Amino acid sequence: MPKLRLIRRCVHSQYASSPKTCRRTHTAAAQLNCKSSLAESVARLRSGTTSPAKLLSICLDAISARNSNINALIHVASTTDLRANATAAEERWKTHNQRGPLDGIPIAIKHNICTRDLATTCGSKMLEGFLSPNDATVVKLLRDRGAIIVGKTNMDEFGMGSANIHSFHGPTQNPVIPDADHESNGRVAGGSSGGSAAAVAAGMCFAALGSDTGGSVRTPAAYTGVVGFKPSYGRLSRFGLVSYASSLDTVGILARRVPDVKLVYDTLAHYDELDSTSVALKSTPVPPLEDLTGLRIGVPQEYHVEGLSEAVLESWSAAADFLASRGATVVPVSLPHTQQAIPAYYVIAPAEASSNLAKYDGVRYGHRSSAPRDQAAPLYATSRTEGFGAEVLRRIMLGTFVLQANSYTSYYQQAQKLRRLVQRDFDNVFAMTNPLHAAATGNTTSAGQQDPSRSSAGSGNTHKVDLLLTPSATSAAPRVADYMTSSSQTPVNECINDVMTVPASLAGLPALAIPFGHDAEGLPVGIQLLGQYGDDQRVLAVGSIVEKGQPPKRVT
């Protein structure tokens, strides 16, 4: 097993003797800037050393300086309104009446999450100018806590894409290369939440909401060097998130540091009766960790795929070393059905998409074709042909095909079986029992006899782990030029990249992408932490330690 090398290298790790960490330095005296973390800003708000107005102007400055090049924000809220909100928040902080840690924090929202005051286009001509009568539940929660919605971010049309090149509003430029020319030296921002990731990376907001169906938060986070979190399916309300593939869609959070993500997550993770797939789980608070002794981290061999870049492999290995240096036990594990995740995903997601996007018929809202209609070209057909982009049309056709009566059994049902196998793989390696399956199936494996809430090294099962460590993407952000060519010629290439992210989506697991090192060109690469269903807090707690171990950026 050559892949075991990854683990053996722990022994010779640079961290083996010393737990000292290297990280970007923020001295307390330094001014807040567009790289400052949300958590740090909240601390400054508490101590009265900064104000919501100051935070807002950091973001507005970044927007005016870089958004025309990056194209991260498609709609920016009116500056007058934003300033008024910041002033109101400032008053609350001054009088200690703040509505929570996010009061006065500028946050951006992906274009497929409904807002009453700003359009929700889903990056599509089909919904150009569409104004939702409701705020999404997650937006409402943010507003209730005083967060300031700065604008709506660019995205791949209806969430379909991994590079943010399939947007009616044009592609998003990855801010990792300042002032890049998109076509020549630009890097893709990742998708589909590319606008949210780029906005966070470029300091246009302190956090952003995205959505993750098969990796749409984690991939752009990895490419732009920010933190991206896909919580357990059902933990964040989907009400107001425009559906792409309902059984996979998850509202996700992007921010510059893991504690930032946790602040937003804690604000949003509530059961919502408006979303029937919302899950009420009693979540066990995990105290801030320093020492990871007793924690078992699994390194799934199947993620060591062909085409994994050297930089990513190094980052993965270094993260494993770092975790071991903090006392965690790092062990190889096997998730044998990982390879089946991609075909399963590319049947299930398009199937649900073809269904969810059927409502866009030009009758009640959205684009309505003015082409002459007749029996052969009814209103809905011409409207849909004109309103949807190529990638969306492709997936609708694919989904329509797999749901046909004569292909349902051989495609859709097979994909559902594969999905269950992928889920079972995860249940087999996690020490914690999946709370969704515990009651329903009467789990007969050894995991079933364990304490369902907590695992420990002493539980007797040496094969079970608490978290999984994988890369977040197969490489650093690809060149736009390369991507455009390969994507248009062989659309399947775009899917291959999803191999790191899709399995957790199929299983509904919490997954956190964290920047961890850089490639030879100085572009960020990163790792991903996966937890058992509902174990979001532990993923975040361990994640905040991992990011402290990020190796320093090499000067090239």
Place this chain on the structure above:
Amino acid sequence: MLSRGFRGSQPRPPHIHSCKAWLLPIRAASTQPSTPADALYIVGPSGQKWEPVIGLEVHAQLNSQTKLFSSALSSSSASPNTNVSTIDAAFPGTLPRLNGACVRLGVTTALALSSTVQLRSSFDRKHYFYGDLPQGYQITQLFEPIARGGQLAIGKMDGLPYAKTVEIQQIQIEQDSGKSVQGLTEGQTLVDLNRAGVGVLEIITEPDLRSSTETVTFLKKLQRLLWYINVSASEMDEGAWRCDVNVSVRPAGGPLGARTEIKHLVKFTSIKSAIEHEIDRQIEVLESGKQVAQETRGYDVHRGTTFKLRSKEESQDYRYMPEPDLPQILLSQTYIDDVAKSLPEPLDTRRNRLMAEYSLTHYQVEVLMDEPDAVEYFEQVAHRRSGKKAANWVIGELFGWLKMRNLRLRESPVEPHRLGTLLDLVESGSLSGLRAKDALHMMVDGDARDPTAIATEKGWVQNNDQNELEQLCDDLIAQHPDIADRVRGGKDRLIKFFVGEVMKQTKGKSNPVIVAGIFRDKLLSSK
């Protein structure tokens, strides 16, 4: 128990179309000779015997207050597009939320049809594009319906000359579509989404029916059952009831033939003639040596014929898919037991009990059972009173007057206790039958007073003070000793003279029957 239906003096709700379906009693079977079931073969032109085979898909709107997946009101009689939520209009970002009341109605129906309620059921999406289907799919139950199996028996009491049991295949909960209306200009279609998302129960039968008469008898009984258990409204118009009929014919004793489906039938008369026409058409096709094409057909009400809508090849692929926005419905046995406890007595049990307990005729029972809440109403009126008399007043007088006023019993302002009081006044002789009817009409027309108050105010109360009357009679006997003697001597017809005198002196407010009795007692009883 009845408070739900009777609003007392409250203003009546706006009243729409309720007169059309007024009382469709299922007539007694006595006009038909008893026909054995095996004589249902139809002899074709060539002399061959054919057996029709019929199965049904019945769609009945649930009378839940709000829609199946939204909090918009279920009422479709409101102005167009007023009862529509963003969920019903399928706005981006909205999600369905199951209305528990609809599940309960589904379980109620399943239990009433002896169907097996599935502890685990789920919703599916059925896709097709149509202007009045906002989501682009209908949420229904295909793979795991709320209930499977069950049956409904029909027989003599339902108007069929023999007994028969129709098996139910499955019962599913689904949402209704909106309504498309032709616009003012050529090619314009208007869409009303009030109906979009209203809960509908689809009841699918096995192909157990063998004639149009059986089918209509079954449907009438099923319809009555559904409103009897308060699942569905009694009006069959306004699209609250729809039926798709599958028809095939086969040679006597032969294998099943190819079937056609006749879509969207609403009225019993249409269902009957559509089936009959389709049976005849298929026999003609087969006897001419051709094949019946498996296809979907419509019914032309004006011509009385069915016509081809689309062939099997042209039929939609609905691309069914499990509904990912809604988790499974998990029911506990406790829940089902609880619903079972709330079920009223079974229809056939109730019918037999009414006949036995109140000596009602079959016709009276049918009329009562055909009107929502009428049995409960009747039983309250009949409580400690004569069942026969109560039935005469409820059916003959009250229903008759309500019908003149285009009212359903549920809209009637006459509570059972006031009608009961009225009956008591008649029974005690305080009010004449004719005056009692006048009083009832006043109550139906909105007089909310007690019948005694009405009669007193109108001066209709008959004097029945026994002592007063006896004193008057004694006085008259004293004043007319000669006539009294002649009565005693056997001329009892002359009692009429005394009665007439009493009526004169009491200005007609005495009950002549009672007065005559007093004189009879005084002049003849000593004999």
